[in-house]
Amino acid sequence: MNKLINSPQTLLADALRGVAAAHRELSVDFENRIVFSTASREGRVALVSGGGSGHEPLHSGFVGAGMLDAACAGEIFTSPTPDQILAAATRVDTGSGVLFVVKNYTGDLLNFEMAAELAQEQGIEIATVIVADDVAVEDSTWTAGRRGVGTTLILEKVAGAAAARGWSLEKVHGLAERVAHAGxxxxxxxxxxxxxxxxxxxxxxxxxxxxxxxxxxxxxxxxxxxxxxxxxxxxxxxxxxxxxxxxxxxxxxxxxxxxxxxxxxxxxxxxxxxxxxxxxxxxxxxxxxxxxxxxxxxxxxxxxxxxxxxxxxxxxxxxxxxxxxxxxxx
Amino acid sequence: MSDSLTMDAIQQWLHRFALEITTQADWLTELDSAIGDADHGTNMVRGTGAVVAKLNGGATGTVQELLKAVGMTLVSSVGGASGSLYGTFFLEMGRNSPSGEQLNASELEKALRAGVDGVVARGHAAVGDKTMVDALEPAVTALYQSLANGLRLHDSVAAAAAAATTGRDSTEPLVARKGRASYLGERSAGHIDPGAASSAILVAALAATVGEGTAQ
The missing domain is CATH 3.30.1180.20 (Dihydroxyacetone kinase; domain 2)
Known part of the structure; x- marks a missing residue:
């Protein structure tokens, strides 16, 4: 299979360099593989998402004013790690708390859960919304549950707008849950x-x-x-x-x-x-x-x-x- | 002496685990492409490679510190469910080890039990769900029973490794109820679970390390 890559091992790092080169308005932490918004956050709730790579533009393509404050990129189809997510939360928190937007996959849940525990130990208020909108998973009781897919980006847009308007973490979280359930x-x-x-x-x-x-x-x-x-x-x-x-x-x-x-x-x-x-x-x-x-x-x-x-x-x-x-x- | 695990032996175990994971990476990925997303071998090679680099960088101190460092390295380098589950396994092992430079047989058993309990608590999986728990749970049970029956450590970890292998193979006909394989429903049956396979490698590496120490 022919691919436009340098090597599979460097693909993610190379793509992040590309994001930084193409979008000067964003700030990329190459070591932690996080794409940050440079939009003002003064005192408002921040939104952090992330997941395995390979779903672009989800999530890094949705970082910026009115949407995500940070997106953590995992390896291809592999969730990001707790230390990455913690680094993102630490940098974007203004004291008003952080909403984690998580797609319902076992790896994402476990890593965001560990990150939330670590962030809370550091005094950062965290709320998590889980997107599980894929109706193809019929038997959600005996599986990992419905997967999170397209509703994620609609939720990120709507909740990002609410955060930009200065809503509290509790209100942004409530809205995000509402969108998640309606998708x-x-x-x-x-x-x-x-x-x-x-x-x-x-x-x-x-x-x-x-x-x-x-x-x-x-x-x-x-x-x-x-x-x-x-x-x-x-x-x-x-x-x-x-x-x-x-x-x-x-x-x-x-x-x-x-x-x-x-x-x-x-x-x-x-x-x-x-x-x-x-x-x-x-x-x-x-x-x-x-x-x-x-x-x-x-x-x-x-x-x-x-x-x-x-x-x-x-x-x-x-x-x-x-x-x-x-x-x-x- | 042979009935305890020194810091050296723990490091040898981890080196052997990394080596075996590398040797069997293609097989792990093949298992994962049948019922998952074709990356288990790649992710485990990256994670165990990071552990080896950490050990070579001079990880000293107590058993607790060593196991904690291994857990944090796996958490931050493997990614996915496997990273947090293997990471939790070693972090819980470390938290439940005595502060010293070796583990005797009973301390090892307790630490491994705590590790497996940590995996169960984090992943909410039970035996029969077609996950790494299917290899790990029977392994620690066999270790406990063998030691309780008065077997030496090397025979007990050999029994644990055999139980892990049997547990791994028991996942083949199962329908997955956790993790990404569960989306396949009935179609997940007929394949060994990749997480159970790498977990069996972990226990086999421990048995081989202890067995080698005894032979010397």
Whole structure:
């Protein structure tokens, strides 16, 4: 498999150098592998997230004014370590406390939990929100629970706006929990992905087949099915999500993310169908994002996220944001 | 003498663990690509390599300090669930070791038991969930029973290593209930759990180190 890398061992470090070179408004701690925002934090709550690398732009692409204060980058598909997360929390805390945004994977939970214990010992107030929005994980009692995927970025945007408005840690945390509970995702893969250090696809997927309910780490999905058309797949994704969650007439923020190896033209073809499927169900798309936002290296496929919104969430969503991957003004 | 673990022997154990992990890294990664995310070998090589570098950098002091340093090194270098779980294992071993420069058989057993309990508490996994606990739990149980039956330390750790291997193999037909493999549901059956495999290597390295010390 041909890759644009120097070596698998230096890929993360090289990419962080690239982030620093491309985004002078950010500050990169190379030793601890943390991307920091240089936006003012004076006395407000700070947001720290992070996770395994390979999902770019998540999380470093969402660092900046109105969103994350710091993103800790782990090795590819491997969570960051407690000392990294602690270093991030220590630097961004202004005394108002820090919200950890954690995707529900065993490694992330354990490392953020250890980091929270260490930070609290140092007198830093920590609150943690866990995103577990992947409806593909059906049996959440007998598994590690639902994975955290696309809702993460919507939550980071909304909670980041609330922190920027000076909300207390308790209020930002409450809002983040609300968004986490109102979001659902479902994805499908047309190919596996290739972890650079391994050099071959993580699973075999024959021509003409797809994995429905795939995760974002090259782990196979729940079901292997013949490849569907955009119309069929959009129906399957929307059906899985709306069967799981009753949107009850609320408008949604919709995110259709590519997984890293799907052209934008296919994503737009998919989104046209998704939009029709939602219209048929009387679910109004209030805001939408289409593109590569939560990826899985070079995996072909997509993941749909719907978050039930209200006026407050939409107002926070519309607030200005200035990060490498999400940027708008009032 | 042979019925205790000196600082030297603990370091030899860790060196041997690192060496065996490196030798078997491709196999660990292969196991992990079947039911996980194909990085267990790579991550463990990085972590145990960092431990060796730490030891070569002159880690002295007490057993407590040594084990704590090993735990912190693993936590900060492995990443993922494995980093915090292996780290917790050595940190808890250290916290439950006497302040001295060696562990006698009963102290070793208690320290290992505390390590395994720490892993269970941190990861909330039980035997049968298809995790490293499936190798570690029977190993410390076998160690305890062997010592209680009056066996010498080298025979007792050999029994522990055998129990760890059996425990590792017992994960093959299981459906995973914790960790990333659990997302596969029934499809996780038919594969050995990579964490149980690396844990069996850890116990085998201990048995080999103690056995070698006895032979000398």
């Amino acid at each position: 659902r995702s479902m994805g499908a893969a047309l190919t596996s992905c290739t972890v650079p250090a391994v050099g071959r696809p993580s699973f075999d997927l024959p021509e003409g087949e797809m994995e429905l309910g795939v995760g974002i780490h090259g782990e196979p999905g729940r079901k292997r099915v013949p490849v569907m058309s955009a119309a069929e797949l959009s129906n399957a994704l929307v059906e899985s999500i709306t069967t799981d969650y009753n949107f009850g007439g609320k408008p949604v923020i919709a995110l259709l993310t590519g997984l890293g190896g799907t052209p934008l033209i296919e994503l737009y073809a998919m989104f046209a169908e998704v939009s029709d499927r939602l219209n048929e169900r009387n679910i109004k798309v209030a805001r939408s994002l289409v593109g590569d936002y939560v990826t899985s290296l070079d995996m072909a496929g997509c993941s749909l996220t719907l978050v039930a919104a209200d006026d407050e969430i939409l107002d926070l969503w519309d607030a200005p944001v200035n990060t490498p991957a999400l940027r708008w003004k009032d």
